[in-house]
Amino acid sequence: MSLFGDAIAGAAGLAAVNAAYNKLGTVGERAKTGAADIAQQGLEQSQFRPYTVTSGLGSTQATAEGLNVALSPEQQALQAQLGQGAQQAFGRAMDPAQFNQYQNQIAQIMGGLGATDPRAYQGIADTGANALGLSNQMMAAAGQDTAERERDVFANIRAMQAPDEERQRLMLEERLQNQGRLGVRTSMFGGTPEQFSMDKAQAEARNQAALMAMQQAQAQQAQQAGIAGQMAQTGYGGAGLQQSLASQSIGDFSNLAGLGSGLQGQQAAMGQQFLQGQYLPQAALMQQGQLGLQNANLAQAAQLYGAGLFGEANMGGLEAYLGSGLGQANLIGNVGSGLLAGLFGGSNASSPFSGLLSSLTS
Amino acid sequence: MAQELKSINLVAPGFKGINTEDSPLTIDANFAAIADNCVIDRFGRIAARKGYKVLTTDKTELGTEAVEVISVFRDSGGNTKVFSCGNNKILSGTTTMVDETPAAYTITANNWDVVNFNDSIYFFQRGHEPLVYSNAAAAVEPMSSVSGAAGTPPEGNVVIAAWGRLWVADFTADKSTIYWSDLLQGHVWTGGSSGSIDISKVWPDGYDEITGLAAYNNQLIIFGKHSIIVYEGADSPASMALLDTVTGIGIRCRCGIVDTGTDLLFLSYDGLRSFGRTIQEKSMPIGDLSRNIKQDLLQAIAAETTPVRMEYSPENSFVLLVFRSQSLVYCFDVRGTLENGSYRVTRWPGSNIKALYRNVDGVLYIGTTDGVCTYDTYLDGAEGYTMKYYSPNLTFGDSSRLKILKKMRPTIIGGSGSVVNFKWGYDFSGNFKTFTNTLSIAGVSQYGVDEFGLGEYSTGIVSTTVNINTTGDGASVVVGMEAEIEGSSMSLQEYNIWSMVGKLV
Numbered sequence: 001m002s003l004f005g006d007a008i009a010g011a012a013g014l015a016a017v018n019a020a021y022n023k024l025g026t027v028g029e030r031a032k033t034g035a036a037d038i039a040q041q042g043l044e045q046s047q048f049r050p051y052t053v054t055s056g057l058g059s060t061q062a063t064a065e066g067l068n069v070a071l072s073p074e075q076q077a078l079q080a081q082l083g084q085g086a087q088q089a090f091g092r093a094m095d096p097a098q099f100n101q102y103q104n105q106i107a108q109i110m111g112g113l114g115a116t117d118p119r120a121y122q123g124i125a126d127t128g129a130n131a132l133g134l135s136n137q138m139m140a141a142a143g144q145d146t147a148e149r150e151r152d153v154f155a156n157i158r159a160m161q162a163p164d165e166e167r168q169r170l171m172l173e174e175r176l177q178n179q180g181r182l183g184v185r186t187s188m189f190g191g192t193p194e195q196f197s198m199d200k201a202q203a204e205a206r207n208q209a210a211l212m213a214m215q216q217a218q219a220q221q222a223q224q225a226g227i228a229g230q231m232a233q234t235g236y237g238g239a240g241l242q243q244s245l246a247s248q249s250i251g252d253f254s255n256l257a258g259l260g261s262g263l264q265g266q267q268a269a270m271g272q273q274f275l276q277g278q279y280l281p282q283a284a285l286m287q288q289g290q291l292g293l294q295n296a297n298l299a300q301a302a303q304l305y306g307a308g309l310f311g312e313a314n315m316g317g318l319e320a321y322l323g324s325g326l327g328q329a330n331l332i333g334n335v336g337s338g339l340l341a342g343l344f345g346g347s348n349a350s351s352p353f354s355g356l357l358s359s360l361t362s
Numbered sequence: 363m364a365q366e367l368k369s370i371n372l373v374a375p376g377f378k379g380i381n382t383e384d385s386p387l388t389i390d391a392n393f394a395a396i397a398d399n400c401v402i403d404r405f406g407r408i409a410a411r412k413g414y415k416v417l418t419t420d421k422t423e424l425g426t427e428a429v430e431v432i433s434v435f436r437d438s439g440g441n442t443k444v445f446s447c448g449n450n451k452i453l454s455g456t457t458t459m460v461d462e463t464p465a466a467y468t469i470t471a472n473n474w475d476v477v478n479f480n481d482s483i484y485f486f487q488r489g490h491e492p493l494v495y496s497n498a499a500a501a502v503e504p505m506s507s508v509s510g511a512a513g514t515p516p517e518g519n520v521v522i523a524a525w526g527r528l529w530v531a532d533f534t535a536d537k538s539t540i541y542w543s544d545l546l547q548g549h550v551w552t553g554g555s556s557g558s559i560d561i562s563k564v565w566p567d568g569y570d571e572i573t574g575l576a577a578y579n580n581q582l583i584i585f586g587k588h589s590i591i592v593y594e595g596a597d598s599p600a601s602m603a604l605l606d607t608v609t610g611i612g613i614r615c616r617c618g619i620v621d622t623g624t625d626l627l628f629l630s631y632d633g634l635r636s637f638g639r640t641i642q643e644k645s646m647p648i649g650d651l652s653r654n655i656k657q658d659l660l661q662a663i664a665a666e667t668t669p670v671r672m673e674y675s676p677e678n679s680f681v682l683l684v685f686r687s688q689s690l691v692y693c694f695d696v697r698g699t700l701e702n703g704s705y706r707v708t709r710w711p712g713s714n715i716k717a718l719y720r721n722v723d724g725v726l727y728i729g730t731t732d733g734v735c736t737y738d739t740y741l742d743g744a745e746g747y748t749m750k751y752y753s754p755n756l757t758f759g760d761s762s763r764l765k766i767l768k769k770m771r772p773t774i775i776g777g778s779g780s781v782v783n784f785k786w787g788y789d790f791s792g793n794f795k796t797f798t799n800t801l802s803i804a805g806v807s808q809y810g811v812d813e814f815g816l817g818e819y820s821t822g823i824v825s826t827t828v829n830i831n832t833t834g835d836g837a838s839v840v841v842g843m844e845a846e847i848e849g850s851s852m853s854l855q856e857y858n859i860w861s862m863v864g865k866l867v
Contacts, residue, residue, distance in 0.1 A: 180593060180604025183539070183560025187553045193600050 010343045016336025020329040027325030031318060038314040045307035049300065053292030057281055060289030062296060067289055075281040082278035089271030093264045124245070128238020135231030142224035146217050153220070154213035161209065165202055172198055367768060368758050372841075372857035376400070376408040376751050379695065379706030381654040386790070387761050387838065389754040393654070396752035396842065397708040401680060402695040407775070409853030410749040410845070411693065411710055413742040417456040418733025424459050425449045429729030430686075432719035433476035435483040441497045444727070445483065446717070446734055447472045452485065452493065452502050456734045462502040464493065473669055475616060479523035479548045488519035489534055494549060505549050513552030516541045520616045523548070524577030525597040527556075531584075532616070537571035538562035540584065542599050557599055565589050566607040574616040578626040578637060581605060585619065585628065588612040611635065615669040620681055622674045622696055627651065627681060629670060633659050634683065634694060634705070651694065653704040662690060673718035675726045678737070681705075684715050691715055714742060740847050751854055752842030755790065764864030765839050767832040770797075770857070772843060774826045777852030779803040782845040784828060788836025797830045801852075825855070837867050 050063040058071040071079065092098055172194055176182045181192050189196035376394030379402060384393070394400075394408065403409035418424070424446075431447035445462070446453045450469040453459040463469060475486045485493040485502070492505040492515045499508070505515040518530035518541070528548040531540040538561055544554035561584060562569070570586030577583070582596035590608040595601055611630050613619065618629030626637040633652035652659045662685050663670075671684040674696070683692040691710035699705060717729025726737035735743070758765055767786055774782060780801050787794040802824050841859055845852055 177563060178604070180561065180564040180591065181559070181602070182563050184557065184600060184602075185559070186555065186557030186600045187544075188555050188557070189600060 006343045009339045013336040013339030013343065016332045016339065018336075020331075020333035020336065023325060023329035023332060027322050027329065030325070031322045034318040034321070035315065038311050038318065041314070042307050042311040045310060046304050049296075049303065051292060051296040051299070053288050055288055057284050057288060060285050060292060062289065062293065067286075069282060069285045069289065071281055071285060079278050079281055082274045086271045086274030086278060089267050089274060093268035093271060098264060098267075122242070124238050125242040128235045128240075128242070130235075131231045131238060132235030135228045135235055138224045138228035138231060142221050142228055144221075146214075146221065149217040149220060150210075150213045153216045154210055157209040157212060158206070161205055165205070168198060366862075367860045368863055370756055370758060370859045370861070372753065372859070374405070374407045375753060375854055375857040377402060377406040377706070378700060379654065379708055381754070382658050383654050383656055386755045387757060391754060391756055393754055394708075394751055395754045395840065396750050398750040399710050399747050399847065400708040400749055400751065401678070401693055402697070402706050402708065403853050404679075405853070407853040407855055408708070408751050409775075410740060410777075410847045410851055411708075412737050412851075413739050413747065413847070414715070414728040414730060414732075414735035415738040415741075416730070416732040416735045416743050418459055418735075420458040421733040422459070423449065423451055423453055423461045424733055426731065427472075428714075428716040428731040429453075429734060430472040430717050431474045431476060432717045432727045432729045432734060433478075433483065434719065434721045434727070435495060435497075436478060436722070437481040437497050439481070439497060443495075444734060445476065445485075445495070446729060447474045447476075447485075448729070459733060462495070464501070464503055464507075467491075467493075467504060473519070475519060475521045477521050477523045477528070479528055480546050482548060484521060484523075484528065484548055486516075486518055486521040486530060488532060489517055491515050491517060492521075508549040510547070511549040512544075513550060513556065515549075516551060520572065520575050522575045522577055524582070525599075527599070529575055529577075529582070531572040531575055538565075540572065540575070555600070559599070559602075561591060564591055564604060564607070566591075566609045570612065574613045574619050574628070576619050576621065576626055576628075578621060583626065583637070585613040585616075587614070588631070614663060614666075617669045617671050618683075620672045620674045622681065623676070627672070627674075627694075629663070629672060629683060631660075631663060632656070633663075634681075634692075649699075649703050651699070651703070651705045652692075652707065653702055654700070655692070655707055655709075659692065662688060662692075671716070671718050673720055673726070675720050675724075675737070677720075677724045678726070682715075682718055684713070684718060686716050689713050712747065740849050740851055746846050746848035749845045749847050749852060750842065751844075752785065753840055753857070755838035755840055756859065757838050758861055758863060760863065761837055762866055764835050764837060764867050766835040766862040766864050767839055767859065768862055769860040770828075770830040770832055770841060771859075772828055772830070772857045773855040774801060774828070774843075774845075775853045775855045776824055776850055777801040777826070777845055777847075778824050778850040780845050780847065780850060780852060782828075782843055782852075784830055785840075785842040785844065786830075786832050786834070787840045788834055789838055790840075791836075794840070794842070795832070795834060797828070797832075799826070799828045801826045835864065 048064045050061065052059055052061040054060075056072060057075055058069065060070075061068040173182065176184075176192060176194065184192045186192070190199070370391060372391060375392065376397050378390060378392045379394060380397050381389055381393035382395070384390075386395075397408055399411050400408050401411045427449040429446045429448040433445050435441070435443040435445060443454055444456050446459065450472060452462045452469070452474075454462045469487075469490065471487060471489075473487055477484050477486075481498075482494050482496040484505075485495075493502050494505050494508050495502045505511055516530040517533060519532040521528055521530045523529075526545050528543040529540055530542075533539070539558050540561070541551060541558045542556060544550035544556045547554070550556060561572070565586065566589055570589040572584060573587055574585035575583065576585070577596070580594070580597070582593040582602065584591040584593070588610060589612055591604065592606040592608075593602045594605040595603055611632075613628050613630055620627050628635055628637075633650055633656050636649040636651055638649055650656075665688060666685045667687045669686075671686065672681060674681045679695060679697045681694040681696055683694065685691070689712050691713045693708045693710060694705040695707070696705060714730045714732075715728050716731070717727075719727040719729075721727060728735040728737055730743070732743050740746075756765075765788070767788075770784060770786060772784055778801060782799050782801060784797040784799065785794040839859070839861060841857060843854060
């Protein structure tokens, strides 16, 4: 191929490539413009749409700025009436003159009942005090040293055993005397075998008594502690009973005395009820609005869905448009590239433009 | 008109022994008023007693004192040793007396009570620590020095060995307690089965003092001065029990007790007594064995100032009772008792006997100033003695008539060469006429002696019958004899008396 032909081919190719470049730029501009338009439309389609819920209680309007509640005239009248009742009840509850009136009436009633003086229960208190005193004594005794108690018990046991042991000893002494053996002393037994047996038996009895004394002392100590505890309970119970009876009497007085305050409290409670009832209609309307909100949410969901579809559709068309533009650009570009490729590449390897197109198109 | 001669034949005169208690006119003619240095021989005749044969040749340790106690040690190994006590020493041996007194041991009296027990011999005396000899130790030693000794050795004056123990009583400051040793250990007085018994609360009359002990008939006999207590079951001392008590009878000293095997004899303040063996009764009968010489015996008892000595010799069938301070011995023949329950008794005045001990071999040891002797021969040492016999007053059946003694015809057996004085007297005068006769000398049989040309013929036992013509008269007649015994035995076989009964007096 000749140079001129190459040049013409080259020029044509360049022109094609340039045209493709320009085409691509135009396509982009159109895509941008088109998307913006679609977006704007979508925005407009998805904006909040106010709604209103209406019933016999009144109407509840929901706007972008907030919620407007309007009671029906009947409800308004009821609300006004309840508010007025609450005001009156509170007024009576907080009126000192009304409290005095109640107290006077109660005093009349208390006087008719013949209330009991709490000091009449002093006898019970005294009995309890005595029980406590006895408990202290027994507790002191229980806290006595065990050794001394053991000695006392041991002495008592030995005092019971001693007479019989003495009789046995005297009988043995007489028997030995009759046998002429009273003066016998042996290394094996000390005295006679009978004396040894008796001494041994008496020693065993003493040991048994000592053991019993220890056991008895401990048992007595525990018993005394138990009785002391019972006495303490009795003592404290008596005092508590006095306290309880006195407190009950006082409580009765207090209850009666508090009745007056209670009456006033009832007024206040009544006022509280009125006040609470006053806001019930309005609360019902608020609830009604909540019910309408659900429907509004449904509508909005549909609205948003449609807007989405609209956008998607427009975007799809835009994409098709953009796609065709890109195709056109590509076509032109390919022609140009082909031309350039034939100029700079292929069998004419010695051409100075060989490889350049490859490098440009790669 | 010629009167018929009346005769009294005293066959075995005096064979009933001395009787000083019955009436002299009614007394049995077979008694003797006097029977000095006599015994009742096996034929029932009055016979001369034996003397004592001196065994000791060297009595240097004894000095001039007499042997007051004799005992013979013997053990299970057959070892024997003769012990004697005198001159405040413990002596041993017979021919040569050896002083066995322990060194640094002081003896103040010779009134030892000696017993053999369990291969040892024990010496007890009040106020002295007991002494012990055994063949193993080969020396007399204080009890505290004995190997294994325990406790404080009791310094009692009375000891017996019975039921496997030693029993000791009669202390200086305690007259009512008896101590017994441990079983088979006479040197152990504490621990084991040793013990004591205080009988001060048992005396039947409130108070007495122990003077003697005896083991008899499996019973413990405790003698007081005027009481006797009997315990049974003493083989187990801890459980022995009072069996019997006797009041009013006791003993003067511990030495006045002797066991004859069939009886327990003791010298009380009123004579020689016996317990007897009771089978049918629980009480213990007390027999009076010296009834025929009661007053004489009581006088001797009262006059005695030293402890008596009593010994039984079954070989000689007699019990000798020695009153040492009076040099008097009473010889009681125990072959049998007379009708009144008494023993036949003779006496040995002037005796030098101070101690008696019969050994198991039958030898009767005698303690004298000559040392240790044996009852043997018919000489007291080297000296003779006089045998006397006097009959009771003989009345020939009628004390109211005059008796004219005509003839006496005594028959003497033995007495070879002895000079015999035959006596007769009248009416309690105490004056006697005497007829002296020297008895024939009896030949001595010699065997195993070569004597050629020497003819000697033994006449056997000499029997002499003396015919005596008597003089004088009286309502009652006493006949007798006195003979010097100098080495030969002599017995009075028979005494025939002829008398004419005269007028009434």
